[in-house]
Amino acid sequence: MLTFDHVSKRYPDAGDALLDVSFHLARGEMAFLTGHSGAGKSTLLKLIAMMEKCSRGHVLLEGQNLNRVKERQVPFIRRKLGLIFQDYKLLLDRTVFDNVALPLVISGYSQYDISRRVRAALDKVGLLGQEKKYPLALSGGEQQRVGIARAVVNKPRLILADEPTGNLDPELSVEVMHLFEQFQQVGVTVLIASHDIELIKQMGYRVLTLSHGRLVGGQ
C-alpha cells in the first residue's frame, strides 16, 4: 500500500527533517507513528499527502511513485487519502453536513449519493442527527469526529491522522482510536501519528518510532 524507500527530507533553513527512512505498510494494516516533537512525524505524513516532496529516495503509494506525480494530478492522489488533523480543519461557516460532503462535492457525486454517504459516515462516527449544526456548536471530540467522517466519506484506501487525539481528553481519545480500529477492520490502511505512548501501547499495533528524523523502531 505504502512504501518509503530511503527517503530523506531536508528543509533549506531547518536542516534534515527525515533521514534515510524506509518502511512498508501492507494493505489493511494499522500502524502508529511516534517520536518526540520535531522528530519528523508531520513531515512524513506531508510527504504522503503531497504537501511536500522528498529530497532523496522514493515514496510509493499503491505502487505509484509520488516524486513523478505532476502538480495537476495532486488532487487526484489526495482523493485516495483520508486526512485527519489535530486542529480538525473544519469550515466554520458551513454545517456539519456540508463539511462532510465537501470531498464528495469535489469528486462530483450526485446530490442523492452525497446525502446517502454523508449520513452513513456521520452514523459511523455517532453524529447522525447533527447535520444541520455548525462546528462551533459541537464539543472538541465531536468536531474531531466530524473531521473523521469527512476523511472516510469518500471511502479512502489510506487514512492518515496527525495527532488526532492531541486536543482530546483520555476517554475521548480511546473512543477515537477504536473508531480507527473499526475502519482498519473493514480493510482500510491506517497510519496515525501520535505521541501518546500510553494509548499506543494499549492499542497493541505496529509502532514506527522516529528520532531526529531517523526511523529507530518498527521497520
Add this chain to the structure above:
Amino acid sequence: MADHSGRRQKISLQNKLYAYLMNHLQVLFASLGRLVRTPFTSLMTILVLAVTVSLAGSFYVLVKNVKQFSENLHTSNQISVFLKQSVSDKQGRQLARQIEQNSQITRVTVISKSQAMAEFKQYSGFGEALKALDKNPLPVVLEVLPETTLTDEGSLEKLMAELKRYPQVDFVQLDMLWIQRLQSILQLLERGVLLLNVLLGIAVIFITGNTIRLELQNRREEVLIAKLVGATHAFVQRPFVYTGFWLGFFSGCVAWVIITAIILFLQGPVEHLSQLYEGHFKILYLGFAETLALTGITTVLGILGAWVVLFYQLQQIKPR
C-alpha cells in the same frame, strides 16, 4: 462499510456531467448569496465599476449621436454661389436659369437680397440694429444643388471653377467642405474614445481583480481545506470566477441606468437646441443589442479580472 476495502464505486459519465452542472449552478447562486450578505461592500464595488463603465458608455453614446447628426448633413453636396454686391435680384434669377442648363446640376434656388436679409434678421438677433442700415448690404445667393451622384471632391471642384468663371459671381463655397472637416474630427474623436474605452476596460479588470484578491484572502482557510481534500484548481477558483461574473454583470446593469439617466437629463436641452437650428435631431439611446453588448462586455471583463488574479494567487495558496 462492505465496499470499504479500497474498491471505489465508479461514477458514470452522465451522472458526473449532471453533478458538474449542478455544482456550477450551485456555486453561481452561492456567489450571488455571498455578495448579498455583504451589501455595503458589494454595492461600493459595483458602483465604482458602474461609474467607470458608464463613463466609457457615455462617450460611446456621444460619438454615436454626433455621427448620426453628421450623417444627416452628409446628404447635401450643395454649393453656395455668392454674387457680386452690384448684381440685382433680377440679374441673379437670369443667371440661375443659365446655370440650370448645365446637366450636372439638378436645381438652383435663388435667395434674393430681401430674403437673405429677412433670414439674417430672424436668426442673428440683430433685428433692430439692421434697420439702421440705409441699404441692404447682403448679396444675392444661388444655392446650386448638383446631381446626387456628384460627390467626389475632384468633379465638385471642377464644377465650382466653372461657376466661378461667370462675371457676376463673387465667390463659390462648397458646403460639404466643412462637413468633411467635421467628419475627420469625428474620426479622431472616435479613435480617442476607443482608446479611452480600452483603458477604462483595463480599469474594470483590475478593480474586479483587486476585489477578488481581498475575497481570496478572506477565504484562504477554505481554499486550503478544499485543496487538502482533493479539490482541483478549477474547483477552487469557481466561486471566485462567479463572483467576478456577478460584479461585472451588475456593474453593466447599473451603468446602463446611469447612461440612460444622463441622456434623459440632456434630452430636453439638446432637442431645444435642435429646434433653434430647424433640425429634426432625435437623440439616440442605447438600443437593445447595445444594452446586451454593454452587460456582456462588463461580465466578460469581470470574469477576466477574477482570472488574472486567481491564476497567480491561487498557486501560492498551498497546504503546508
